[in-house]
Amino acid sequence: MDTTTQPTTTQPSAIEKVFAFVDERVGLKTLQAKMLNEPVPGGSRWAYVFGSVLLFIFIMQAVTGILLMFYYVPTADHAYASTQYIIHTVDYGWFLLSYHFWGSTAMVVCVFAHMSQVFLWGAYKKPRELIWLVGLALFGIVMGFGFTGYLLPWDQRAYWATTVGVEIMDKTPLLGDFMARFLKGGATPGQMTLSRFFVIHVMVLPAALMGLAGLHLFLFRKAGPAGPFRGSVEEIKAKTDYFFPRQIWKDIVGMVAVFLCICSLAFWEPIVLLEEATPDPGDYHPEPEWYFLFLFQLLRLKVFAGEFGQFLGAIALPGVFMALLAALPFIDRDPERNIFKRPIALISWIVVMASILIFTVAAIINREFLE
Ligand code: HEM
DSSP states (O other), X not given: OOOTTSOOOOOOOHHHHHHHHHHHHHOHHHHHHHHHOOEETTOOOGGGHHHHHHHHHHHHHHHHHHHHHXXXXXXXXXXXXXXXXXXXXXXXXXXXXHHHXXXXXXXHHHHHHHHHHHHHTTTTSTTOHHHHHHHHHHHHHHHHHHHHHXXXXXXXXXXXXXXXXXXXXHTSTTTHHHHHHHXXXXXSXXXXXXXXXXXXXXXXXXXXXXXXXXXXXXXXXXXXXXOOSSSOHHHHHHTOEEIIIIIHHHHHHHHHHHHHHHHHHHHHSOOOOOSBOOSOOTTOOOOOOGGGHHHHHHTTSGGGOHHHHHXXXXXXXXXXXXXXXXXXXXXXXXXXXXXXXXXXXXXXHHHHHHHHHHHHHHHHHHHHHHO
8 A cells, every 4th residue: 555645644742732722711822912912113122121121120039039038037136147147058048148139229220221211212201191100109119129128137237227218207297207107116226117127028019019010011001112202103113013023032131131230240249248236336327228329418418407408308309309200291291202302301311310420429439438
């Protein structure tokens, strides 16, 4: 019998069978098409990677944070010892803790980059006002992570930065006293403070971030990406790409680059604790984490001296600035998105960024001088 004319039928592999089984019940192919075939007006760009990179950093912070919780003890008499144990005894514990520490810095840098990108691209304008507002809440959460995480190692730096931070918060009219008492849970930072900061850091803020990031993405998919700020509608349409493959590859390169940067910093600049926290600062000059340093330096200016001055610099000024940011999409109704045709926006961005940079550098120089 001639077997060469027999039709050859290829049997689906086991993986294909499992995929077909799940697809039939879940609709994987439709989901995949929905997630990956999002049009990117004007084509993929490196400028769009920051949102995805932020999500990646958050996931890595959650993973490293959970691993750290296997060893960390959130009590005033064991927090410092358990952190030292992680650094000196646990296998690669020093790397894990240092990664988590530098990861928080990377998140702050990326949130500033993402905010700058959407601001300069005019992506906050109609119909993306709500994406911008939810983004501002996410910004608050990222800063909240930094503030609450700083206390957890329970060394002098942690204790005094928190003391200064809570004292500043106390100056807020109406709510300040309540917020400061709620966070401290006593006259001086102690067990209650540590417990509350820990719960906020590992439960409240992650839950809030996950919920709000979901809402942020939902609103983003609803409005669609804003696309480039230059070019006619036809030009932008002609260059439209899909999220897969070009944008997704750029996002992955961004994630890998940030991951390598955080790993390198954790390796070459691992975290070192000061002495265990005591209510006596001794020679130590309290200061907050670097991303709050500009505000700390601002408060050293003569105009912000005294009780009222401190209120102006620490509460009123940042409060007005955040309120202005929140109102921005409603004040700026002009549909023009080209940053070179929006001189006020461009100058404001340069002034804000330059001020943050100058005040941060001044605070670092001041620190060297004090030491
Ligand atoms: C944890 C913080 C944040 C995460 C994880 C996040 C994530 C994202 C992602 C994944 C996108 C999709 C496109 C892109 O990557 O550009 C996006 C878009 C956007 N985000 Fe965020 N974001 C965060 C914070 C913020 C902040 C602080 C703002 C501004 C106050 C903001 C405003 C926007 C706007 C306006 C868009 C739309 C951009 C466009 O249409 O081109 N986001 N965000």
